[in-house]
Amino acid sequence: MAVVTGLPTKLPGEATLGVMGGGQLGRMFVHAAQALGYRTVVLDPDPQSPAGLVAHEHIHADYLDAAGLARLAEQCDAITTEFENVPAQALNTLAERRFVAPSGAAVAICQDRADEKAHFTASGVACAPHAVIRSQADLDAVADALLPGILKTARMGYDGKGQQRVKTRAELAAAWEALKRVPCVLEQMLPLKLELSVIVARGADGQVVQFPVQQNLHRDGILAVTQVPAPDVSEAMQAEAGASAARIAASMDYVGVLCVEFFVLQDGRLVVNEMAPRPHNSGHYTMDACEVSQFEAQVRAMAGLPLCAPRLHSAAVMLNLLGDQWFDGSQERTPAWDRVLALPGTHLHLYGKTEARRGRKMGHLNVTAATPAEALRVAGEAAAILGLPAPTAA
Known part of the structure; x- marks a missing residue:
């Protein structure tokens, strides 16, 4: 058919x-x-x-x-x-x-890190130096220059899972063995300055709209904080990231919402890390800080409705809420939502999950304000109430 x-x-x-x-x-x-x-x-x-x-x-x-x-x-x-x-x-x-939307072919690229990196290269977007390891011969042929590096399973890894840092060839061999010798990608470890992401929505007619660039902070491999506008990213780099994300989407005839994550290196270069064929945690701020959220953009793209360029009407900080916040030591508790929601510009989004577990994504808190400094200040107060590190602490 x-x-x-x-x-x-x-x-x-x-x-x-x-x-x-x-x-x-x-x-x-x-x-x-x-x-x-x-x-x-x-x-x-x-x-x-x-x-x-x-x-x-x-x-x-x-x-x-x-x-x-x-x-x-x-x-x-x-x-x-x-x-x-x-x-x-x-x-x-x-x-x-x-x-x-998106198509099975586009999703298949995102499901395999080796195919994903090949697509980035074909799209003319720089990614980290890497090697694909599918066999013992591939392992033996890995260039010394790729070490130290991060060994990642080619499929099914997310939020830091399926990854091991390796410094030597012996560690690399042991890590591949520990990952049961499944196909993997070894990425050279690069000197990172910060992480950012771009969310684009692309229609079947090829129209692309871009949300503001997000600056992200990860803890233990999981996104913890997003700030918009991105405080440490130049306008030129934001434009480069947006153009790269649009090119990546267009080159696989993508329809829908796509998030592309980038690393900014210490020397100022921008390299692409990975992409997600869907709305993304780092775009949750759009629900309260933009005229059109990433989820409405997803609806519009798949239903053939007009894609309006999203306008940021408020500065925002997003705090990811894991199940850890539901525990005080070994005792389960309800976070102090009343104190959090008493703060100006706070927007709580809980996901309706029936059981809190450590490391499980339970919700997020968006803080909006007239200025980035005010949003960050209130987010800091909310983080303190919830027992989270300060939004700027790694």
């Missing part, structure tokens, strides 16, 4: 939008779609998935379940995904009957 490429023709209030995956990103997508009048359907195997709990319908099925996919395709006019590890095969199956 031919792949369906046409956009849905029904307007808001008449169409149904589907999402593969029921996590918090799907939940926020569902809220954005419903605000525009769309009916929503989520496919996810977890009966308590955050997105499934708020959608009009929740199909409890595995991502490759033929009956579940058929039911989703039957009910929806267009379908998207909320995380990159939904099987590309499932998206391809859905695309035989419905418009799917």
